[in-house]
Amino acid sequence: MIGYSRRAALAAAALILCPGGLAYAASGQDIALKGNGQGAMACSACHGKLGEGNQEVPRLAGLNAGYIVHQLVSFASGARQNDVMGPIAKALSDTDRQAVASYFAGLNPPEAKTGGAAKPDLIAAGAVLAQRGEWTKGVPACDQCHGPAGSGVGSAFPRLTGQNASYITNQLLSWQKGDRHNDPLGLMKGVATKLDKTQIESVAAYYASLPLSGKATPAIATPFRTEAAKPVSTPAAFTPPPESAIPNNEFGKMVRLGEAIFTDTQHYAPGFVGNSLQCANCHIDRGRLANASPLWAAYVVYPAYRSKNKHVNTFEERLQGCFRFSMNGKAPPAGDKVLVALQTYAYFLAKGAPTGVSLPGRGYPRLKKPAKLDYAHGQEVYASHCAVCHGAEGQGQFSAQGDTVFPPLWGAHSYNWGAGMHSISTAAAFIKANMPLGEAGTLSDQDSWDVATYIDSHDRPQDPRFNGSVSETRKKYHNSAMSMYGQKVNGVVLGENSPPSGTVPAPH
Ligand code: HEC
Ligand code: HEC
Ligand code: HEC
Ligand code: HEC
Known part of the structure; x- marks a missing residue:
């Protein structure tokens, strides 16, 4: 009797614990x-x-x-x-x-034999597309959606490693022909229709060549022979030199270090970062893309007076501010190698640009202020156009190794209340020109304003200039309709319960 009822109880418990699972x-x-x-x-x-x-x-x-x-x-x-x-x-x-x-x-068998290996130069060309994208045509790097080395992210972005080249090729052709149109927001259609035959062949060869363990060739190891990027949106914009122009000497090493810090800030500038962002998350295509606040346009306009801190800032001081606010971290001390490397990288990108002028493509193109900002409509835009990548709670998405794939937009892992992106007008401008990734320019101005309002009405790390009182801090630094700091949203005063600034939060 006892044995029977215990078994029955266990069976019932198993059903409750994993309904249907068994x-x-x-x-x-x-x-x-x-x-x-x-x-x-x-x-x-x-x-x-x-x-x-x-x-x-x-x-x-x-x-x-x-x-x-x-x-x-x-x-x-x-x-x-x-x-x-x-x-x-x-x-x-x-x-x-x-x-x-x-x-x-749940299965993990060894990889299937896929036959003869492709030519190394084909694979190398594919690696550039996979890791860098082709921003001249508005194509993001494949890995930006499919994760590092195509390892896959969440349920929407499948792993590509482990698939054979002809299958990958066929899928890209299916999107071009319209035989496959099941992708969220038409993201893959957008990508596939911008690729030519050679690009498809090379990127398929690249992913098919990767071992299942997902170890990619290091992104910065080789000087890729990429063409210089000419942004489609602003033909008049300055064109920074291609990566292949980085010289193989001490100067070139510093340029490369700067590029590595810019794209993988977490690993190359540890100790100075207090969130899950990389510089390149807001300065797209490694700081090259016009209208995504490119480094080449920034480099030539400093030293400059900034109303934010009411004095003339050197370029170095401007960089320090990015660590303190956008990266929610600590400013590296003046002369620190991190700052030297970032300056060297920016200087390299600006090679040949006129100095002292605001170049076309600088910053994010400002949008005309609308009659009204609509939080509820912003929430809808967010759910339909952003959540698939940035997560329903704005928390972002990460690779299995914990690398940021889709950066968090609010919460403890995002930019803090002192960062430029916390301003609704700045976020709206960035979003209109750059989001959704790969489909830039598809949102209306009003949608961009409203979704920016929604994002910037969520809590995030405290303003590092916080003086103990949210209302005082608002008066001093946030006295503008474009800042939600200190405002009441959904019954909570933003800033009252913010995580402290400059502290590295627990991993996601
Ligand atoms: C903007 C995001 C995004 C980018 C960039 C992107 N993809 Fe995708 N990709 C997707 C999504 C989403 C799917 C899943 C579509 C679906 O649900 O069917 C997908 C699916 C695929 C598939 C089908 C995989 C399978 O198992 O059937 C292939 C192949 C693919 N992508 C290749 C690429 C290549 C190559 C690149 C770079 C040239 C690339 N993708 C860039 C979003 C992206
Ligand atoms: C007769 C051969 C055949 C059988 C049997 C078969 N498949 Fe397939 N499957 C294919 C082929 C071929 C493709 C590629 C289709 C394409 O090119 O779009 C495919 C593609 C798929 C995909 C898409 C994978 C991706 O990465 O997007 C899924 C999922 C799938 N099959 C599941 C199944 C399941 C589940 C079964 C069993 C119930 C099954 N298949 C039985 C041949 C088969
Ligand atoms: C296909 C995936 C995808 C979609 C959809 C998408 N984003 Fe992004 N977003 C990204 C990626 C990837 C980055 C980082 C860009 C980079 O590193 O090049 C980013 C960066 C950002 C950033 C700056 C970084 C940060 O964390 O603050 C903001 C703000 C942003 N997105 C807002 C939006 C909004 C608003 C939408 C919807 C209108 C949206 N995104 C839709 C992938 C996406
Ligand atoms: C959360 C997004 C975000 C991140 C992360 C970020 N920035 Fe920025 N950055 C901005 C915004 C917003 C501006 C102001 C652009 C504007 O108002 O047009 C800016 C401006 C700049 C400027 C001055 C541009 C100019 O034209 O004057 C430089 C230089 C810069 N950032 C470098 C960096 C560096 C280096 C990092 C990493 C340590 C970084 N940024 C991280 C959002 C970001």
Whole structure:
């Protein structure tokens, strides 16, 4: 009696702890290896016993379960057209899809043999596109959405490593032809339609060449032969020298260090950063892109008077401010190697630019003030156009190793209340010109203002100039309709409960 009821209680507990979980695991495996008996044949017949894939068929093992379900739904609806997978996906019930997706998501077999290796120069060209993008055509780096070395991020951005080159190529062509149109915000359609045949071939070869462990070639190791970036939006903008022009000497080493600090601030300037951002998150394409506050335009206008601190700032002091506010950290002391390297990088990018003039493309192009700022509409814009990357709570998304892929927009890991981006007008200008990533310029001005209002109405680390009183600090530094600091939103006075500035928060 006792034995029986204990077993029953355990079974009941298991059901409560993982509702359906046990049943899914079993039937997921059955479907994968034997089919569902309702018309969907065994997945293993094509995808392999462990979902490892082959030259023709994609690897399913280790893909995010939510992503797999989304693909099965897309095959069934025709949003992703494929003669083989269409009927199979239609023959699966919702429960079958969940079950088989969880099953494959949990597998990790060794990589399938994909045959002969591609030419090294093809792979190298693909690496540039994957890690740098082609901003002259408005194409972000693939890794900016797919994570470092294409390792995948969350349920929306699939892992690319482990897929063979012909599969990757076919998918990019499908988006070009319109056979696959199931992607959130049309993000991949936007990317694929801007690529030419050679780029597709090279980037497919690159991802297919990466080991599953996801170790990419170091981004800054080789002087890539990239063309100089000519931004599409402002043809008159200055063109910084290409990376290949960085000389191989002591000066060049310092340029490269500056670039590394700018793009991977967390690792190259530890101790000075108190959030999860990189400089390049707000200064896109490594500080090269016009209308994303490029470094080349900044370098030539300092020393300059700044109303923020009411004196003439050297370029070095301007950089120090970025660490204190945007990076919520500590300013490196004057002359510190971090500042020397960043100045050297900016100087290199500005090579050949006229000094003392405000170049076209400097900063973020300001938008005309609207009649009204609409928080509720901003919340809607955020949910439909931003949350897929930045997270429903503005918390950002990170790779499995903890690297920032989609930067946090508010909360303890974001910029603080003293940063330029906390000003609604600055954020609106940045967003209009640069977001959503890869689809810049698609939001209306009003949408940009409203979503900026929404973002900047959330709490974030304290202003480092905080003097103990939120209302006093507001009066002194935030006396503007563009700052929500000290204002009451949803019953809370912003700034009253902010995490202290300059402290590194617990990892996400
Ligand atoms: C007859 C061969 C075949 C069988 C059986 C098969 N697949 Fe596929 N599957 C393919 C091919 C081919 C593709 C690539 C389709 C394309 O090019 O869009 C594919 C693609 C997929 C994808 C998309 C992967 C990605 O990375 O986007 C998923 C998910 C998938 N199959 C799941 C399944 C499941 C689950 C089953 C079993 C119920 C199954 N497949 C059975 C051939 C098959
Ligand atoms: C702006 C974000 C973004 C960028 C940049 C991006 N992707 Fe994607 N990619 C996506 C999303 C989202 C999906 C998933 C689409 C879906 O749900 O079907 C995807 C899917 C894919 C797939 C299909 C994978 C599979 O298993 O079927 C391939 C291949 C791909 N991307 C290649 C690339 C390449 C190559 C680049 C760079 C040239 C790139 N992507 C850049 C967002 C992006
Ligand atoms: C496809 C993914 C994607 C979408 C969608 C997207 N962003 Fe971003 N966003 C990024 C990435 C990646 C960066 C960092 C850019 C870089 O490093 O080059 C970024 C940077 C930012 C930044 C500056 C960095 C920070 O943390 O403050 C803001 C502000 C921002 N996005 C706001 C938005 C808003 C508002 C929307 C919606 C209208 C949006 N983004 C949609 C990917 C996205
Ligand atoms: C959260 C976004 C964000 C981050 C992160 C960030 N910045 Fe900025 N940066 C801005 C904004 C906003 C401005 C002001 C641009 C404007 O108002 O047009 C700015 C301005 C600058 C300027 C002056 C530009 C000019 O034309 O006068 C420099 C130089 C600069 N940042 C460097 C950096 C460096 C170096 C880092 C990393 C240590 C960094 N930024 C991190 C948002 C950011």
